[in-house]
Amino acid sequence: MNQKKIYSFDEAFEASLKYFDGDELAARVWVNKYAMKDSFGNIYESSPEDMHRRIAKEIVRIENKYPNPLSEEQVFELLDHFRYIIPAGSPMTGIGNNHQVASLSNCFVIGLDGNADSYGAILRIDEEQVQLMKRRGGVGHDLSHIRPKGSPVNNSALTSTGLVPFMERYSNSTREVAQDGRRGALMLSVSIDHPDSEAFIDAKMEEGKVTGANVSVKITDRFMQAAIADESYRQKFPIGSDKPEVEKDISARGLWEKIVHNAWKSAEPGVLFWDTILRESIPDCYADLGFQTVSTNPCGEIPLCPYDSCRLISINLFSYVENPFTDKARFDFDKFARHVALAQRIMDDIVDLEMEKIDLIMNKVKHDPQNEEVKSAEFHLWEKIKRKSGMGRRTGVGITAEGDMIAAMGLRYGTAEATEFTVSVHRALALNAYRSSVVMAKERGAFEIYDAAREAKNPFINRLFAADPQLAADMQKFGRRNIACLTIAPTGTTSLMTQTTSGIEPVFMPVYKRRRKVNPNDSDVRVDFVDEVGDSFEEYIVYHRKFLDWMKINGIDTERKYTQDEIDELVKRSPYYKATANDVDWLMKVRMQGEIQKWVDHSISVTVNLPNNVDEALVDKLYIEAWRSGCKGCTIYRDGSRSGVMISVSKKKEKKDLAQAEEHHTPPPFPQVIDERPQVLDCDVVRFQNNKEKWVAFVGLLDGRPYEIFTGLQDDDEGIALPKSVVKGKIIKQTNLDGSRRYDFQFENKRGYKTTVEGLSEKFNPEYWNYAKLISGVLRYRMPIEHVIKLVGSLQLKNESINTWKNGVERALKKYVSDGTRVSGQQCPVCGHESLVYQEGCLICTSCGASKCG
Structure with a gap:
């Protein structure tokens, strides 16, 4: 049996770098995402040529079955x-x-036939979604079958909770499934005819809600006509029923304006022009044989029937x-x-x-x-x-x-x-x-x-x-x-x-600028920029590869350094001028x-990219034009809109809390405490496992005592890349140009050079971020560490992944509890006595000697 050669990351990266003619990003993406690996991370291909040979052999094996x-x-x-x-x-x-x-x-779409709004059916869909995601598939499913909020049900709840709790459930399930360094992808859709469609449209406007799913509304021609004409529109459940259990008359214009506002504000929901989709769909000619389209994949380009894939x-x-x-x-x-x-x-x-x-x-x-x-x-x-x-x-x-x-x-x-x-x-x-x-x-x-x-x-x-x-x-x-x-x-x-x-x-941009951190003491180093903490950077120009081809074909020197004015002139001469995503x-x-x-x-x-300063009227006009032009769907993204929702929520809350504190002469709330934080804190790095993922916690220390905590994914594509040797450093509070704050982690590498990981607060899943803010808040008010650990342990969290994260945070904090500190109100699981104390981060029973660590 031939033993396959195993390549190190560096070997594969160097071979791929040559293959891609020096394009570091392309080489790194290929090695990380597409090179053949086993479950231990061993790499069996050195460059895309090996991958293409592998694929070609398999295609031809199938080809040989046919004429x-x-x-x-x-x-x-x-x-x-x-x-x-x-x-x-x-x-x-x-x-x-x-x-x-x-x-x-x-891509997959799932959905049960017949009456599928029972708890059993809803949970079965949840299970099927997870099973597909663990096999690397993106999943879509429709929620129009779930009865609206307040509808009578035959169980102890008496009335239905409606769509939104199940949106959150499916979203959380998506976030729990890892797919080789990436998260699963989910599309949730609902018909505009559903009486809960407004709640569905609003669900993602609350910070931290439904973060694991894209959401789109299935809009009918009749609704669009009613919205444009400012007419009443009747929603019903079951949708499409001649004898509905629930009917509701709404202002079509009012609901349409909400869709437009939310899309302008947060880039969601997307819109699916459902009658156009069904009218043009060839598989729907076979709807009675199981090919009735019900939803789309997460990016919206494949409308599918239940249990079909592409x-x-x-x-x-x-x-x-x-x-x-x-x-x-x-x-x-x-x-x-x-x-x-x-x-x-x-x-x-x-x-x-x-x-x-x-x-x-x-x-x-x-x-x-x-x-x-x-x-x-x-x-x-x-x-x-x-x-x-x-x-x-x-x-x-x-x-x-x-x-x-x-x-x-x-x-x-x-x-x-x-x-x-x-x-x-x-x-x-x-x-x-x-x-x-x-x-x-x-x-x-x-x-x-x-x-x-x-x-x-x-x-x-x-x-x-x-x-x-x-x-x-x-x-x-x-x-x-x-x-x-x-x-x-x-x-x-x-x-x-x-x-x-x-x-x-x-x-997106034909030419743009990047910065690369450098050691100013090295020979032949050019320092173009020094940040607030003294790190030095060299600025360099990155050319879109085909723009570079345009330069070469037209005899323009691609080796010399151009000023910004010269680059602007080059772009004006090129066919990319006024043809970027924002132009x-x-x-x-x-x-x-x-x-x-x-x-x-x-x-x-496809996404229509808009500058930040456009108004909602333009979004309204674009959506209507998309419907009239025969598009099957439309997604708009206004620059900064996703982050804008989060900023506006937190800013409003901060102002409200400060105003209430002044009015009632109470101690200032959490945001005021942040302002008293020193600019630089010592930091310990604590690593832990979250399910099968590697996580890292940054514990900021004031006078040797925990003062704040940040956590994030370690070595994930979108996480925190950090050498395993790093156990200490500094957390530095920075102020961005727009006045917002961020927190950077800085450490010295083996050669003594400073390296900065920017924006720790941006490395969070919002669900973890909210709990981390709570923990940091009580740490800053000097709650005893053993009580903070007890608080963390008492958090009632439905999401198993967050519970695993919670246990990791507990372990990170236990190392700061002084040895001999007694644990009140907790019995030894072996002898039953209240005689537990902390010893080197572990719980030790002084009565029977039992211990529990981690």
């Missing part, structure tokens, strides 16, 4: 250097990876532009057509690979050392997914690098000319993907329930047939291999490896999305 198979070299050339075809994260990680038992699907692939549009950034630029539609057909073929192969993965998952569940009652729920879940996925063979071919393609063609993103061109590309994508699916139906067989008569009135199918009558004739003769084929996903980290713009989005005409972007949507059978993940 006219592709060769391994053909597949590898399509994948190599992320030039043409890029599998999404789950397929890229999981194909040919025998070290983990995980699904290749990026795998994703993107095509790098930039690679089809010949002579990019010149007046001879042209798009190679012939090569593009060939590659789209192959991408659709590879996607169908991945469906077969997913069936194999599901068999492995089911086999593992079957042989797990648990009782049958526990295992049966997960096993039955995967049975349902296998049946639905195999029946429809749904695929998700999409694109990335749209923004770079437009710039390379000498067009400006958001203009009418650019929109006309890009629509022609998406039309070609749709026609060639569907042609490929028809060819595969002839060679491999159509999807199980294909019926041309059912699809005869579908607008999307009729659009294809009008554009290509031969496609219509062939499809009606041979059928189609896949029930639906296309989507446009965000392609977040994968676009870092293609080194292009993401998905359908424009470039594009917002209404044109929405209309462009609507035009492209006509050639995408699923949906499009």
Whole structure:
């Protein structure tokens, strides 16, 4: 048996750095997220070339089951250097990876048939959500089946609690599931017809609530018409019922304005134009056979029926532009057509690979050392997914690098000319993907329930047939291999490896500035900036990779150092000028999305980025234009809006508390105590385990006694990167330019250089942050440490992950209790006497000698 070579992180990083031509971010992302690893973190691939060989071998293994198979070299050339075809994260990680038992699907939707608002049904959905997330899938489900608040129920509660408590439950479950260094992803949706939809829309406006889910409202054409006309609108439960149990008349305009306000304020809820989704959906032609669309995946680009799933692939549009950034630029539609057909073929192969993965998952569940009652729920879940996925063979071919393609063609993103061109590309994508699916139906067989008569009135199918009558004739003769084929996903980290713009989005910034910390005593070091605590930084310019290509093609020196004025002039000369995420005409972007949507059978993940100073009227106008333009959904993000909600809540509370304190002559509340904090505190670093995650606590000390505590994830992508050797340092209070405060941790490395971890207070899940503020508050008022520990232990927390975190914080604080301190009111679990004392952070019974540590 051949022993696979194991690479160190540094070996893989260096090989990948060379592969990506010196792009450190791309190399680091690939090694951390996509290189094949086992459960111990051993790395078995040195660069993406190894990964692409692995994927190509598996694709060809499936190809050889069918007529006219592709060769391994053909597949590898399509994948190599992320030039043409890029599998999404789950397929890229999981194909040919025998070290983990995980699904290749990026997205799932779940939902029980029939009356599903009992506690049993709600808890079953919760369980299924977690089971899918632990296999790396993002999950969506709809809450419209849950009866509204105050409805009578046949249990001791007497009336229903409504939607919001269950939103929080599902959100917490998402936060508890780790997926190889990242959190699970969840979409919760509800129909605008539901009497509790207003509470759903408001749920995330409270700080710390529903932090583990995206939320979207399913909006009907009838509601939009009523909102625009300022008419009354009737909600009911069950939604769609001719004999509802609950009816409620509301002002459509009033509820619409709340949706607009909350989206302006916090970027949520998103809106799903549900009638457009259902009207255009090909799978809904088979609704009575189980393909009725009920919700979407977490990013909204895949509307799905219950227990269906989808795998994703993107095509790098930039690679089809010949002579990019010149007046001879042209798009190679012939090569593009060939590659789209192959991408659709590879996607169908991945469906077969997913069936194999599901068999492995089911086999593992079957042989797990648990009782049958526990295992049966997960096993039955995967049975349902296998049946639905195999029946429809749904695929998700999409694109990335749209923004770079437009710039390379000498067009400006958001203009009418650019929109006309890009629509022609998406039309070609749709026609060639569907042609490929028809060819595969002839060679491999159509999807199980294909019926041309059912699809005869579908607008999307009729659009294809009008554009290509031969496609219509062939499809009606041979059928189609896949029930639906296309989507446009965000392609977040994968676009870092293609080194292009993401998905359908424009470039975020073509040139920007970064700072790198330096030791001013080293030779040949340039110090451009010194912060408040004396750390030195060198500033350097980062170029978007395709902007750099534009410079090289146009004879502009890429090695010299440019001033900011010179950089501004370069950007003005480039096709990226006035074409960044914050520059594009917002209404044109929405209309462009609507035009492209006509050639995408699923949906499009796209965000309209707005500056902070826009008003709510613009958001209202954008949403209405998105509906009228034929978009299936719309998400807006106003710069700073997410953090703005949290800031406004805390600021208002601080002012209110101070005013009440002055009025009643009471001691000032917690925020006033912060102002008395010294700028610099000594700090101990305490590490602990939170479930399977590694966490770290920073305990700020005043005169050697705990004064405050911060905690965060250790070595997570979005957490705190800290060498294991660091056990002490300083916590430094900083004031940002906007007047807000942050707390940085500073330590000296082995060579004596100071290193700063910025923004400890920003490393928190808000649920942990609230409890940490409570603990810090009582520490600052000098409550005895043993009583603080007792307070922490008494917190009644439903979330198991927070309980594990709580135990870690207790352990961190116990080291500061003086030896011999007696524990009052607590009996020894062995002898029953109240004779417990602290000794070196452990509880010792002075009567029988029993001890408990940790």
